[in-house]
């Protein structure tokens with residue numbers, strides 16, 4: 001069986017952003033190479049605004065209209081057949097067909113996708129029916145450690161942590177080959193975060209390719225959930241590899257600085273500031289940020 005489920009090669013995304021004087025371009029992804037394997041958890045980490053959610057949108061074929069995509073971003077089925085996910089409108093249509101059934105998605109703000117006026121159970125039942133899933137709503141809730149009583153609850157009756165787990169149940173409803181979770185543990189207390197990451201681990205262990213987007217390196221390390229880690233900076237993957245290597249012996253200065261900024265490692269402030277991705281120079285790298293941080297007056301020169 002082919003084990004790569006999502007494969008990016010030179011994946012590049014430019015999103016148009018209208019300005020008073022013409023169009024500016026958001027450099028949301030540049031030359032990204034990435035593989036997510038069935039049975040493994042691949043974490044994508046990086047500061048706010050580096051392009052993590054945009055990469056998720058690309059995988060889901062949900063990039064904004066007018067976006068220009070380059071390189072390749074494919075779903076690869078178990079036989080090795082590739083479905084391009086960003087190849088123009090056609091790609092978006094194909095990606096839409098995969099969404100839910102083949103690629104399950106846990107959105108960054110799970111509260112927003114549920115209707116307030118219907119119970120969780122009726123919405124989950126409908127999702128299972130639409131996607132032709134094999135698991136019942138009861139089984140899906142059990143998989144994410146929610147009591148069956150949650151089926152009769154309205155979304156506002158669930159706590160933030162319960163909603164986040166319900167979001168995972170919805171994402172699993174179609175029995176997906178890939179699970180894409182965008183910040184699934186943000187805002188959760190440590191015990192719930194551990195439980196949720198453990199769930200994602202079991203989903204991977206059952207054969208699904210799990211892509212876990214997070215900016216919480218500490219929880220990622222403590223949980224040992226990830227097999228691989230890709231570190232994103234300003235739309236690029238600056239370092240990738242086995243989690244123990246990337247987080248234990250980081251090779252890139254950006255990864256080292258991210259780790260040094262963790263409370264457990266002394267809370268050293270990140271040097272300088274994250275760049276705006278709008279009209280970013282093609283050659284921009286972390287070295288530019290380090291240089292600007294050393295010469296703060298340079299920030300005022302232009």
Ligand SMILES: Nc1ncnc2c1ncn2[C@@H]1O[C@H](COP(=O)(O)OP(=O)(O)OP(=O)(O)O)[C@@H](O)[C@H]1O
Nearest residue numbers: 015017026028047048049050051052053054064277
């Ligand atoms: N539709 C859009 N139009 C214009 N700019 C966009 C659009 N979508 C994303 N961006 C920009 O792309 C950049 C990357 O955003 P993205 O949401 O992917 O970052 P992120 O890494 O997920 O951040 P966070 O950790 O805060 O969720 C940001 O500068 C954002 O403003």
Ligand code: NI
Nearest residue numbers: 052053054108
């Ligand atoms: Ni995001």
